Each structure stands twice: as structure tokens, then as C-alpha cells.
Amino acid sequence: MVLRRFLGLRDEQEPAPSQRPADAAAPTDTATVRRIVAAIEALPEAQRRFVAGFAYVLGRTAHADLLVSDDEIALMERTVMDVGGLPEPQAVLVVQIARSQNELYGGTEDYLVTREFRQISSEDQRLSLLRCAFAVGAAEGSITAEESAELNQIAKELDLSDEQLTAVRGEFTEQFAAIQQMRETTGLKPKPDA
Template sequence: MSDATFYLTLGKVIIAAAWADGEVAHDEMNCLKDLLFRLPGLTGREWAMLEMYSEAPVGAAERERLVKQLQNELRSSSDKSLALQSLDDLVLADGIVTEEENVIVDEIKTQIESANVGVFGQLGRVVKNSIQRREVALSAAPNREEHFEDFIKNKVYYEVQRRLELDKTSFNIDEDRLRKLCLAGGLMARIAHVDLEVSDDEYKAIANSLIDEWGISTEEAVFVTEVAVSEIGPDMDYYRLAREFFTSTDREERAKFLNILFSIANADGFVSNEETEEIRAIANSLRLTHRQFIDAKKTIPKDQRAT
């Protein structure tokens, strides 16, 4: 096991502890990020995994799985000291500690302190480690990391599935089709966010496009739209969304989709320069020609667009 693996698991446990009372306030999240930033050697991909844990509550079962994983990865007294100190720093981070947070942090610290990091303890773990990892992986505890690729490549789909699982419900839509319409919803939401505010008209336009183009129900369209608008902000890197949409569509679908993007931009009655350039960038990512971009742009009357 590398040090990076230990630091990554420690970061997950710190986040899980922060979710002890079921919520993390904005100031608390900033303090949490400062604390996580002190962990050395984490890659961009590993930071994305920590972000996945920080964006939604970590329940008791998932937290227990992470703590057990951390116990298995402790290799020295210095590892143990760092883990304990990090939890203490978390408690002191924002100066506000709930009783529930104290209880959970104390429980985690007790489990860390009980880990045997002596020579014989480490030898025992070498023999049992692969078995323990498999037991942890196969346990009934939630493991959002199973959906990490979706979190990276199709965040709207990831969040739609997460919320459906929480509600113990599902859509009557096959997986490939749902993935595609979530990608489309994300790109439409990206255009709606260009002016930093999504209007009711833009919201309705996204939902109506999902209904008209993908044939889903009003309830399903509203649900996907709400997720897309909440998850895809103006600073979101749309490149991954565009790349995934490219691989799941043909050229005709992509060209038609440009028309839809312009209709979203025009939902409030006018397409700004900023919105036009954002659509141009998406068109380039979808490997569409300049002519196709111009044709889509011309679907909007001249008096309803900036250029």
C-alpha cells in the first residue's frame, strides 16, 4: 500500500466525520477543504474522489466501511498520530461542534487507537489484508466509488441515480438512453448558466426539450432538469460531458442538438454573445463544422441574437 492510498482513505474518513450530523455548512466546508489540502501527494483524480464524498452526506454504514478501511491501512504510529490529529483539527476547524459530531469523532478515534501498528500486527495484516479488503468491498455498506466514473464523466446521471436510490424509485428508461439524456441535460444546463442565473423560462425549455426529443414523461423531465441545473454550474468543465455526448450520438443527432442549445439560450427572448460563444465551444467539442454551427445559429431570428 502506498502513502497516497493511506492519505486518500484518511481524507474520506475526515469528510465522513464532517457529515456526522447530516449536513456541512458552507463555512465548515471551506475549513474542511483547507484541512484536506494539507494531505500530501494527492492526484487530481483522487481530489475528485474526495469531492464526490464531500458533495453528499455519508451515512453510518458507509462511514463504518471507510473507518475499517483506514484501520487496515494504518502502518505505523505516525500514521495513527496523523489520523488522530486530523480528526482533532476537524473538530476545531470552524469552532462549532455539535454533540453528534463529538460522539462520532470519538468513536472513530477509538477505532483508530485500537488498530495494532506493531510488527506482529502488521504481519497479521499482510496475511489477512486481501481477505479483509474483499470482505469490506462485498459488504452491504454503500460504496459510492462504484459510480466514480459516472461522477467524473456524466455527473448528472450520477446524481440522478443517487437520488433515485435514496428515494427507492426508478425511471422506466433504459440505462443507455438515460445516460444520453442526462448528458444532454447537462449541456443544456451549461448554456442556461452562462449568464449566472437560470430563469424559469430556461428551466422550462430544458424540460420541454427532454420531453420532445427524448420522449420521457413530464415528471422524469422535471427531475432530470432539476438535477442538471443544480449540478452543472458556470464553472463546470463541459469538455467531459461533450466528449461523452459525442461518443453516444451520431452526427445528425449532434447537429440537431445545436438547434436545441440555441433554443435554450433564446428561452428568455435573446441570445447573448456569451451564450453564442459557449455553444460554439460545445459545437467544436462535438466535432461539428462551422457551417453546421452557423445553420443552427440562424434558427434564431436576427433581432433575437447579439450577432
């Protein structure tokens, strides 16, 4: 409910934000959630939807291996600040909402939120999101197999081509856990840049 409202979507029985008092919240929301929603609802709807979708997809990547590290959270917060032009307190709230929603509702919401982001963003913005999602996956020093699979699915849902995905993956080759394990096992070193 909170995520749908945060994204600017609403149930049929729920009044539009313009028809609801600014401090009104759903009866099931806690006081903390009400404060968070009030702070975020101050943003223009288009910006709110864009930032919410962006943050959710980053959280989806971080949660792919079922462990969200402090490094991943910190990178998501900095990224949301940069991409959304938000002050740190709002970025922290956005990331926390996105993470919580992903942990609670994942699965179907993953597809719905990513599809919504695809519809409201340009191809360049989708590529930027994918690149940022790869960076979140690599925040701990390696991209796990689970994160890699999730990143592939995200690229597909964002309607990015295989060539675009391959190009972004190429930027993170040395961060893939499988590559790191192969290098450790074989002793092979990365080729120096020409």
C-alpha cells in the first residue's frame, strides 16, 4: 500500500492525493510510516515515481542474494541522492522504504515496479539504472551469481538489448565472483588495459 502510494499509484477506493489531506495516511500505517510518506509526498509526483522506481530496483539487486550489506545501503543512498537530487535524509527514507517493500513483497512487485520505471524513463535513464544496479551488486567487492541473474532479469524487464547488457556487464567483469574464483584457482591475471 505504501509503495503503491509512494509511486503515485492508488487503489480505486483510495482518494487521490489532491483529495486527501496532506497529513492523511492509510489507517494501517504506523506513525513512522506516516512521517516518511509525508516527507516524500512533498516531491513532485513525476520525481517521486522516478526516484521510487530507481531506488526499488537498486534494492532488488542488493536483496538478490538475501543479504543487504551496509556498503550496498550506503551506495544506494548516495546514488538516490545524486539521481533524485534529494537531501540525505530523504534519500535514506526512500532507500529504506524501497528495501522494506522489496523484502516484504519482492517477486511480483519486482516486475511491476520495474515495468513502471520502464514506462516513465528514457533508454539512457534505464541504462543508467542498470549501471547503478551493477555498482550496487559490486559494492562488497564481488557480484554473486544470484545478483548476476537478477541483473540479467532487470535488464530484460527494462527492455534493454543483449548488446546493452553485455556492454554494462563488461564494465564490471573483474567484480564477478565467478571471474574472481577462476583467477584465484588458475592464477590468471587480468589483461592490462591497452
